[in-house]
Amino acid sequence: MSEQNQHGYSATSARSAETLQEISDIKRIMERSSRFISLSGLSGIAAGICALIGAYFANRILKDYYEEYNLQGYTDDHFAMLKIKLVIVAAMVLLAALILAFIFTWRRARQNHLPVWDLTARKLLWNVLFPLIAGGVFVLAMLQYDEWHFVAPASLVFYGLALVNGSKYTLSDVRYLGYSEIVLGLISTQFIHSGLYFWAIGFGVLHIFYGAIMWLRYERVNSQ
Amino acid sequence: MKNPINGLNKVFDNRIRLGVMSILIVNEQVNFNDLKQMLEVTDGNLATHLVNLEDNGYIKVHKGFVGRKTNTTYVVTKAGEKAFTDHIAALENMIKGVK
Numbered sequence: 289m290s291e292q293n294q295h296g297y298s299a300t301s302a303r304s305a306e307t308l309q310e311i312s313d314i315k316r317i318m319e320r321s322s323r324f325i326s327l328s329g330l331s332g333i334a335a336g337i338c339a340l341i342g343a344y345f346a347n348r349i350l351k352d353y354y355e356e357y358n359l360q361g362y363t364d365d366h367f368a369m370l371k372i373k374l375v376i377v378a379a380m381v382l383l384a385a386l387i388l389a390f391i392f393t394w395r396r397a398r399q400n401h402l403p404v405w406d407l408t409a410r411k412l413l414w415n416v417l418f419p420l421i422a423g424g425v426f427v428l429a430m431l432q433y434d435e436w437h438f439v440a441p442a443s444l445v446f447y448g449l450a451l452v453n454g455s456k457y458t459l460s461d462v463r464y465l466g467y468s469e470i471v472l473g474l475i476s477t478q479f480i481h482s483g484l485y486f487w488a489i490g491f492g493v494l495h496i497f498y499g500a501i502m503w504l505r506y507e508r509v510n511s512q
Numbered sequence: 513m514k515n516p517i518n519g520l521n522k523v524f525d526n527r528i529r530l531g532v533m534s535i536l537i538v539n540e541q542v543n544f545n546d547l548k549q550m551l552e553v554t555d556g557n558l559a560t561h562l563v564n565l566e567d568n569g570y571i572k573v574h575k576g577f578v579g580r581k582t583n584t585t586y587v588v589t590k591a592g593e594k595a596f597t598d599h600i601a602a603l604e605n606m607i608k609g610v611k
Contacts, residue, residue: 303606304606304607307603307606307607308607310530310603311600311603311604311607313527313530313531314530314534314600317531317534317535317550317551318534318535318537318538320550321534321535321538321539321542321550322538322539403549406546406549406550407539407542407546407549407550
């Protein structure tokens with residue numbers, strides 16, 4: 289059984305190294321085939337910065353609106369303009385954040401010689417998008433009835449649920465980001481007039497925070 | 513002394529077959545192209561090993577269509593799951609036995 293070969297290793301320990309290698313190969317392929325691991329922390333940081341810039345502009349738009357409101361009182365036109373401006377800012381933030389998030393993740397996949405678009409990417413996208421679109425439609429329906437009080441809480445909670453749902457198919461940090469968004473969204477229901485600040489914390493600060501954690505944990509070593 | 517090689521499954525000696533099983537254990541069903549992409553193998557090579565696994569009763573094949581294109585998906589069977597976990601247990605025992 290443990291006869292020595294010419295290099296002095298026993299046959300059993302060579303076989304055991306092989307066995308360890310085999311088990312780690314199995315583990316690696318299970319991981320890789322069930323989780324999208326190319327998600328980059330920089331994607332989160334970029335999305336967070338976009339959200340903060342967007343929140344800054346939204347805040348300015350709101351200030352301008354209230355200045356005019358104090359001078360001229362409420363007019364339907366002004367209120368309609370306000371809604372349009374805010375929706376445009378939100379759409380631009382979403383678009384910029386998605387594009388930047390995609391670029392950084394695509395870059396990371398390329399660096400690791402992994403496909404960006406594979407089974408795990410499809411599963412992740414589907415599981416995030418389904419609750420997210422449901423949330424989007426829900427928020428739009430609230431706006432339709434001029435119920436804007438719960439826009440920030442609802443978008444945070446739905447986004448958090450989408451992340452928790454998708455986290456089964458990617459790095460587990462995403463689940464904690466999701467929990468944080470849900471908790472923040474629920475807290476914000478009690479501070480209904482500070483929606484924008486909660487929105488900025490949820491989509492800005494939390495993204496940057498978790499993005500930085502993910503970057504430090506998984507990517508910094510590789511880039512050195 | 514019991515030979516630790518006992519319990520290892522001959523079918524899983526091959527890296528591609530072991531890879532296919534590893535993927536199917538953690539994914540409900542996977543199609544041919546996804547398997548090919550993840551294992552980085554050629555069509556013919558993968559097809560041969562899939563037939564082997566199917567003949568052993570470890571995987572089941574579902575032939576379907578997406579539009580006009582054929583979409584063949586693979587699912588692990590109960591027997592396949594058992595064979596795979598037994599194989600892993602045997603590998604783990606080998607390592608424990610050596611330590």
